[in-house]
Every structure is written in structure tokens, then in C-alpha cells.
Amino acid sequence: MSQKILIDPVTRIGGHGKISINLDAAGEVERAQFHVSEYRGFEKFCEGRPMWELAGITARICGICPVSHLLASSKTVEKIMGVQIPSAGKKLRRLINSAQIVQSHALSFFHLSSPDFFLGWDYDPAKRNIFGLMANDPEIARAGIRLRQFGQKIIEFLAGRKIHSAGIVPGGMEFPLTEEARQWILDRLPEEIETTRKTIAIFKKVLDKYPEEANIFGNFPTLYMGLVGEDNVWENYEGKIRVTDSEGNIIADDLNEDNYQDFIGEAVEPGTYLKYPYYKPWGYPKGDYRVGPLARLNICSRMGTIKADRELLEYRDRAGVVATSSFYFHYARLVEILASLERIEQLLDDSEILSTRIRATAGINNLEGVGVSEAPRGILFHHYKVDENGAIAKVNLIIATGQNNLSMNKTVTQVAKHYIRGNDIPEEIINRIEASIRAFDPCLGCTTHATGQMPLHIQLLSSEGEIVNEIWRD
Amino acid sequence: MSVKTLTINGELISARAGDTILQAAKDNGIYIPTLCHLEGLSDIGACRMCMVEVEGINKLLSACVTEVAEGMVVATNTEKLKEYRRMNMELIFAEGNHTCAVCVANSNCELQDTAVAVGMEHTRFSYRFPDRGVDLSHPQFGIDRNRCILCTRCVRVCDEIEGAHVWDIANRGEEAEIVSGLNQPWGEVDACTACGKCVNACPTGAISYKGSSVAVMQRDRGRIPFLAAAREKQQWTR
Numbered sequence: 001m002s003q004k005i006l007i008d009p010v011t012r013i014g015g016h017g018k019i020s021i022n023l024d025a026a027g028e029v030e031r032a033q034f035h036v037s038e039y040r041g042f043e044k045f046c047e048g049r050p051m052w053e054l055a056g057i058t059a060r061i062c063g064i065c066p067v068s069h070l071l072a073s074s075k076t077v078e079k080i081m082g083v084q085i086p087s088a089g090k091k092l093r094r095l096i097n098s099a100q101i102v103q104s105h106a107l108s109f110f111h112l113s114s115p116d117f118f119l120g121w122d123y124d125p126a127k128r129n130i131f132g133l134m135a136n137d138p139e140i141a142r143a144g145i146r147l148r149q150f151g152q153k154i155i156e157f158l159a160g161r162k163i164h165s166a167g168i169v170p171g172g173m174e175f176p177l178t179e180e181a182r183q184w185i186l187d188r189l190p191e192e193i194e195t196t197r198k199t200i201a202i203f204k205k206v207l208d209k210y211p212e213e214a215n216i217f218g219n220f221p222t223l224y225m226g227l228v229g230e231d232n233v234w235e236n237y238e239g240k241i242r243v244t245d246s247e248g249n250i251i252a253d254d255l256n257e258d259n260y261q262d263f264i265g266e267a268v269e270p271g272t273y274l275k276y277p278y279y280k281p282w283g284y285p286k287g288d289y290r291v292g293p294l295a296r297l298n299i300c301s302r303m304g305t306i307k308a309d310r311e312l313l314e315y316r317d318r319a320g321v322v323a324t325s326s327f328y329f330h331y332a333r334l335v336e337i338l339a340s341l342e343r344i345e346q347l348l349d350d351s352e353i354l355s356t357r358i359r360a361t362a363g364i365n366n367l368e369g370v371g372v373s374e375a376p377r378g379i380l381f382h383h384y385k386v387d388e389n390g391a392i393a394k395v396n397l398i399i400a401t402g403q404n405n406l407s408m409n410k411t412v413t414q415v416a417k418h419y420i421r422g423n424d425i426p427e428e429i430i431n432r433i434e435a436s437i438r439a440f441d442p443c444l445g446c447t448t449h450a451t452g453q454m455p456l457h458i459q460l461l462s463s464e465g466e467i468v469n470e471i472w473r474d
Numbered sequence: 475m476s477v478k479t480l481t482i483n484g485e486l487i488s489a490r491a492g493d494t495i496l497q498a499a500k501d502n503g504i505y506i507p508t509l510c511h512l513e514g515l516s517d518i519g520a521c522r523m524c525m526v527e528v529e530g531i532n533k534l535l536s537a538c539v540t541e542v543a544e545g546m547v548v549a550t551n552t553e554k555l556k557e558y559r560r561m562n563m564e565l566i567f568a569e570g571n572h573t574c575a576v577c578v579a580n581s582n583c584e585l586q587d588t589a590v591a592v593g594m595e596h597t598r599f600s601y602r603f604p605d606r607g608v609d610l611s612h613p614q615f616g617i618d619r620n621r622c623i624l625c626t627r628c629v630r631v632c633d634e635i636e637g638a639h640v641w642d643i644a645n646r647g648e649e650a651e652i653v654s655g656l657n658q659p660w661g662e663v664d665a666c667t668a669c670g671k672c673v674n675a676c677p678t679g680a681i682s683y684k685g686s687s688v689a690v691m692q693r694d695r696g697r698i699p700f701l702a703a704a705r706e707k708q709q710w711t712r
Contacts, residue, residue, distance in 0.1 A: 048607070048608055049608065050608065050610055050616055050618075050684070050686075052684070052685050052686060052687045053576060053578065053686075053687060053688060055687055055688070056575075056576050056687055056688025056689070057576045057688075059688075060575060060576060164575070166580075166687065166688050166689040166690060169687045169690065170685070170687065171685075174687075174690060361685065363613075389610035389611050389661070390610050390684065391608060391610050
């Protein structure tokens with residue numbers, strides 16, 4: 001008799017989800033699926049709102065990456081306004097997005113995932129968390145928390161508040177950077193660069209220690225999508241959209257977000273509120289593509305800053321020129337933190353960074369716009385249609401985590417197939433299945449435009465759909 | 475000018491004859507919460523936030539429309555009043571769609587400030603979630619009726635100060651709403667001079683400058699008493 005195992009909810013990720021694993025009659029894993037069990041309806045209730053409010057409303061989709069939605073939304077409304085924002089405003093946006101990558105990646109790495117690396121997959125589950133890490137290695141836990149705080153503080157300086165700030169507005173930025181804030185950031189930078197370099201060194205040891213996990217946590221060929229800047233440099237604010245494959249071939253380049261519907265399709269599967277975006281020219285499900293740190297490092301030729309470029313060389317030495325294992329998301333995240341810190345330093349030295357000419361104004365000059373930004377978890381699209389007065393008629397949001405959905409499902413299947421034998425699943429195996437999802441740093445609040453926290457539930461189901469074994473974890 | 479002496483919260487004070495209890499309290503540094511009152515405009519006692527107790531009168535009176543009288547004994551902050559004001563505020567919140575988190579007036583909102591001042595922490599009534607619509611047809615301003623508390627400050631400022639009388643209240647009871655012109659889109663009302671006085675008068679995020687994003691709406695309410703005084707006393711300096 002075939003069976004189904006359900007992990008519900010999955011822990012230490014953003015949002016509510018579960019994993020179901022189907023076993024065949026021989027007790028072998030047939031397939032696994034990652035389900036998202038929340039629904040919020042942002043696209044619907046934004047209808048009728050003034051378009052200028054959308055940045056503030058969509059920012060509420062997520063408490064971790066509100067900056068990404070503020071940027072994508074503002075850029076969308078700027079397309080409708082038909083304006084080019086002042087160059088100092090753009091620099092401040094690059095600065096705030098770099099800070100956001102630092103804080104969000106630090107949260108993913110230190111608070112959510114590092115307990116597995118530093119304490120071990122088999123460590124007491126009650127202590128395998130940030131508090132256990134604090135008790136075990138207070139220095140690294142403190143450094144990680146301070147790294148995140150550094151990113152959050154920059155966001156507060158530039159946008160008024162750490163979370164759901166109001167400072168990124170259609171047309172540019174609301175508040176200029178003060179010299180005092182600039183100096184504070186510059187004073188703290190060396191400590192954070194040092195923390196990141198030390199962490200990268202420790203993570204390399206983790207890779208040496210866990211070659212099995214590094215090799216089977218979602219290791220398969222897919223496409224990769226993201227923004228690249230001029231000279232194919234790593235980019236997080238604006239640029240051209242590129243798609244590459246796992247051999248490093250450029251499949252599509254210079255794509256424009258305005259035509260996203262030509263190259264991104266969205267499929268729907270039963271049992272989950274999360275859609276399955278795919279690269280349209282390749283069809284579903286063949287057009288599986290990954291986004292986020294792994295993809296951004298795969299599609300660019302270099303990071304564009306000295307220390308990060310040095311790390312990228314070693315990263316590629318270990319992961320291959322194209323990293324195909326999702327375990328390398330963690331490593332890519334650390335390289336991106338380093339690059340972001342270096343970019344912050346460069347931006348703060350820019351003569352224009354303290355300028356107060358940071359916002360453009362305009363009326364409604366187009367009735368439709370598509371905006372794009374690189375959120376910490378990957379490329380993010382906002383698409384609005386408005387009436388002639390600027391009231392929202394239609395909203396479509398394509399969120400990073402959603403774009404990784406096909407790959408997340410392949411990943412849980414791969415990990416489940418590797419570890420599960422029969423219907424009795426040891427705790428450390430459950431943790432590895434969860435951790436394989438955690439590598440993507442999924443934000444389910446964003447993807448379903450829904451929110452919550454995420455404990456874990458595994459269900460084992462027979463071929464008749466009956467639950468034969470169930471494991472819950474709070 | 476004749477003077478009336480009265481007691482507010484046990485304190486003996488004097489006020490000009492014809493002053494309201496609200497004016498007398500204000501002149502003596504006694505705080506009474508208000509929403510529909512705006513310096514420079516006539517008072518109508520619509521919001522009921524300024525209710526006070528007057529000895530010898532068995533019902534609560536609005537301080538903004540009750541004149542002082544000789545020997546009057548007024549209480550502004552009894553337990554009964556606190557409870558009534560809090561409940562009144564809860565009803566105002568339950569009646570509209572007041573989502574501060576995504577409102578243009580967040581942090582610069584009289585409704586928000588007054589709710590804090592009267593100690594409202596939550597509402598005991600279920601929200602009604604009305605669908606009142608947003609009018610963005612005016613080139614410079616927009617009105618979101620979901621955030622309107624029917625204080626009628628916009629109606630009065632447009633009528634009494636600007637003299638354009640664009641705004642009125644249509645319908646009754648829970649259907650009541652602010653309308654422009656003959657219930658036309660605001661942008662089509664010829665009478666509107668686009669002076670922006672209603673934008674400055676609005677206590678919530680209901681009327682705002684187009685292009686405002688969350689929490690950026692600032693208002694200059696000092697302009698209204700300045701204009702009123704200028705008109706009346708021919709004083710043109712602020």
C-alpha cells in the first residue's frame with residue numbers, strides 16, 4: 001500500500017506551509033510537495049485605492065522585506081507617472097536596498113539556518129535555534145544579530161522606520177541622508193565587513209563537514225533569472241533581466257519587465273495557494289527557474305567590488321561556475337552581504353549622497369506600469385493598471401519565493417528520496433527536509449501575499465489518501 | 475463686555491458672555507477632546523467628543539455649542555464622560571474603515587490622536603467595513619469617504635471661509651456621506667476653486683493631496699483661523 005507523509009508546519013521559515021510526501025507500495029518516496037496554506041488577497045483589495053498608496057499597502061505584505069515592495073511599487077507608479085527620479089534619489093534607493101539585503105540575509109543565515117550548521121542537524125531540537133546558538137557560541141550569535149541590526153538601522157536612517165517605513169515614495173525618496181547618519185554607518189562598516197568575512201570562513205568549514213547535504217539539497221539543473229547591471233555585474237536595483245541555464249548559457253538577455261507576461265507563465269496546482277511560475281518559452285513544468293542569491297550569482301560575471309569578487313572566485317571554485325545545488329543559496333547569501341556592505345561604502349563616498357534633490361513629481365501619464373526590483377529572495381515584479389485619475393484597476397504581483405516553487409518541490413522530493421525509508425521518520429531527517437526548504441529562505445507571507453509563522457507538520461498518507469502517520473511540531 | 479463666572483472641574487474661572495464652555499475651558503488650559511470643532515469655523519456639535527456634565531442638567535451637553543452662564547458648574551472629565559467618550563470613539567472607528575497602517579494621515583491625524591487621548595485601545599463593536607468609495611477625479615486632491623467621520627469641517631470651511639459651498643451631506647443615518655456639488659465627481663464641480671481649505675480642515679486622511687503616500691500628509695490648520703480673523707477684523711498678518 002502506498003503512503004503519504006505530511007510535514008506541517010515547516011519551521012524556521014517565514015509563513016505557514018507544509019510538506020507532503022507520498023510513498024509507493026514498496027515504501028519508497030514517490031514524490032513530495034510543498035504546500036502553502038495561507039491566503040491574503042492583496043491583489044484584490046488594492047483595487048480602487050489611489051496608486052500612490054500602493055507602496056505603503058504592499059509593503060505590509062512582508063515585515064522582513066518591506067523595502068523590496070516599496071521599491072517595486074514606487075518604480076511601477078513611476079512608470080505610470082512617466083518620470084525619471086533624481087539621481088541622488090536613485091543612489092539612496094541603492095543604498096537602502098543594499099541595507100535590506102544585509103539585514104534580510106543576516107536573518108536567514110544567522111537566526112533561521114545557522115543553528116543547523118553550527119549546532120548540527122542532529123542537535124536537540126528544543127535548543128536548535130538562535131537561543132541555543134546564543135548559549136553555545138554567544139560571539140557568533142551576537143555578531144549575526146548586530147549585522148542584521150546594522151542593515152535595519154540604515155533603513156531607519158533613510159526611510160524613517162526599520163519596518164514598513166514611509167520614506168520610499170513614487171518619484172524618489174522622502175527624506176535625505178544626514179551627515180550624522182552617514183558617519184554612523186561608516187563607523188560601523190568595518191565591524192560588519194569583518195563579521196561577514198569570518199562567517200564566510202566558518203561556512204566553508206560547514207561545506208567541508210557536510211558534503212552530503214551540500215550535494216543533495218536541491219541539486220538539479222534549472223534556469224536562473226535575475227537582474228544584471230552594466231558589464232554583467234551583480235545588480236540589485238535596476239538593470240536588464242537575464243535568464244541562464246545550468247551550463248552557463250545565456251538563454252535570454254535584455255528582457256524588459258514590461259513584457260514579463262511574455263516570459264513568465266503562472267501555473268496552478270491543487271492543495272496550495274502558491275502558484276507555480278515558469279519560464280514561458282520553455283513551457284510548464286520544463287521552464288523551472290530559480291531566483292534569489294543563487295541565481296543572481298549564476299547570471300552575473302562578477303560582483304563589482306574587490307572583497308566580494310575574491311569570494312566569488314572561491315565560491316565558483318567550490319560550487320562550479322554555475323551553482324546547481326540549492327544548499328549554495330546560503331553561501332551566495334554571505335557573498336551578497338559582503339558585496340552589499342562594500343557597495344554601501346562606495347555609495348556613502350559619493351559626492352551626491354547627501355543631496356536633498358531626491359524626489360520627482362508628475363501626474364498620471366500612462367495607464368499601466370510594471371516595476372521590478374531584486375528582493376533578497378529574488379526578482380520581484382509589480383504590475384498595475386490604473387484609471388485616468390490614478391485609481392488602481394488591477395494589480396498583479398510576482399514574488400520571488402513563488403518563482404522558486406517548482407524548485408522547492410523538486411528539492412523536497414530529492415531530499416525525501418535520499419533519506420526516507422519506510423514510514424518511520426527520525427527527527428533529524430525531518431529537520432533536513434525542512435532545512436532544504438529553508439535554503440531558499442522562502443517567505444510565504446509574501447508569496448501568497450499572506451503572513452504567519454511556520455512550525456511543522458508531516459503527514460504520511462496511503463494510496464487511498466488515508467493518514468497513516470502524522471508528526472506535528474510547534 | 476460682560477463677564478460670567480463659572481466652575482470647571484472645581485476651578486473657579488471667568489469667561490466672556492457668549493463664549494462656549496469649550497472656549498472658556500481652552501482659555502483656562504483645560505483640555506476637552508474635540509473632532510468636529512475647528513478654530514475659525516462655526517460649531518455644530520456633530521462629533522459628541524466634547525460632551526460635559528453641567529450640574530442641574532440631566533443630560534450631557536456639547537461644550538462647543540453650549541454658552542457659559544453665571545454660576546454654571548461644569549465637569550469635563552468624570553468617569554461617566556470618559557466611558558462615553560471612549561465608546562463614542564469606538565463607534566466612530568467601527569463605522570468607517572480607519573486603517574492607520576496604510577493611511578496618508580498616519581501620525582498626523584486628529585482622529586488617531588484623539589483616540590489615544592480618550593484611552594481607546596480597541597473597539598468592542600464589530601467593524602462594519604462599509605464600501606464608500608474613493609473619488610480621485612479632482613486634479614489636485616482626492617477624497618476617500620471610507621476615512622470620513624462626517625465632522626463636516628470641509629462643508630463649513632468651504633461655505634463659511636471660501637464661500638464656494640462645494641460640499642454637503644447626502645442621505646441619512648449610516649448611508650450619510652459627504653458629496654461634492656450635486657453629488658457629482660469632485661473634478662466636475664465648477665464651484666470648486668481648488669483652494670485646498672477642505673484638505674487643511676480634514677481631521678483624518680479622508681481628504682488629501684493627490685500623490686500622498688502613507689503617513690506623509692501634513693496640514694496647515696492655522697490658515698483657517700487666520701483667514702477667518704482677517705475677513706472679520708481686517709487683520710491681514712499672520
